[in-house]
Amino acid sequence: MNLSGKSKIPKILQTDQSQLLTDWISEQITAGIRKDLIKEIELREECREFLDLFSASVQQGNFTDIKSTEWRSVREMLGSISRSRSQKGFTPTETATFVFSLKQPLFSRLRLELAQDSESLLEEIWSVTTLLDKLGLWTTESYQKAREEVILRQQEELMELSTPVVKLWEGILALPIIGTLDSARTQVMMESLLQKIVETGSEVAIIDITGVPTVDTLTAQHLLKTVTAARLMGADCILSGIRPQIAQTIVYLGVDLADVITKASLCDAFALALKRTGATISRAQTRT
Structure with missing residues (x-):
């Protein structure tokens, strides 16, 4: 689905980014973000950077294919976050929550924008849900790959240690x-x-x-x-x-x-x- 001509999402991400950022961080804290593993100032910076990249990709109007060039920067950032959090000790669920927790703040802004148009509201919510689900799954896959790389490297190191000359x-x-x-x-x-x-x-x-x-x-x-x-x-x-x-x-x-x-x-x-x-x-x- 390409909603570039009628979607309210690009506008919301541009005009309401500050409020979205505040609500999103609050949502993650409510979900139980591991404050012992990540400082709030670091979390805020990651969220701010992600919203910037997410907004730039959404402006292109491609809401469905996250593997396209428009979403490259977003994918790379999510991959970096996944690797970092796997090393810090976050679980796959906690890592994916970074993306999934953005749903509620976006839903709230959409309801304010489309309070009088229930049909458009449902379409927008479905688009956002599908998009963030794909990005969340990408985050989980990136986390798993990062963990597999760590395990493989540890196995190689153990083999070297277990065969000393x-x-x-x-x-x-x-x-x-x-x-x-x-x-x-x-x-x-x-x-x-x-x-x-x-x-x-x-x-x-x-x-x-x-x-x-x-x-x-x-x-x-x-x-x-x-x-x-x-x-x-x-x-x-x-x-x-x-x-x-x-x-x-x-x-x-x-x-x-x-x-x-x-x-x-x-x-x-x-x-x-x-x-x-x-x-x-x-x-x-x-x-x-």
Whole structure:
């Protein structure tokens, strides 16, 4: 619907913006805006800026297609508000209320303008309702996307933290793995290990799976890929943490680890790594 020629909404937004702003903020406070998460002065500034952009878009007469170029600035602002509020701790409902709470102030101004024309009043209210519903849904979708981006980033950070590459000795690295292995985590793990091999010029990399609860065929394949990648970078790999039950599982699955050096513990693997690098360990003699 294009109401640019007869709608009272563009006029109301231009001439009554100050009163609309006051009523809109009051409506949000009544709805229970989280004052612990946003200051009233910040809320007022957001509302004022939104009304300016909203009014400019409405003047174009396009009340239906919020994805058009006329509504780009409004969409961008709502996207920014959604991201900001998701980070501050607002819920999706609280975030969408920013848009939906504008309905009542607009309805009130329309009733004053069209008190003698009930048919036009219904048309205008329907137009405003449809428009703000679409913008509210856009706000909710933007909030969800922002949350998904945060969750994805946190997952990536957790994967990096859960696969630390530690320098045990000159030329010796250790990669302790805790938890299950999937393709995404294996990729992060290999990248971290290979980068560290390049940075340190290490000759031996110990991959410790003491913290891996179970080993299936897929997990074994991921481990073999990591070993192969490290070898291509010039580092020998030692697989440690092979507990009896994991050894039995590997044999049962028929996984071929014949070319991989394995040790029962990280301690044994470290001792072997020291020998491979030419280092020796001796006990200090106790003074009598």
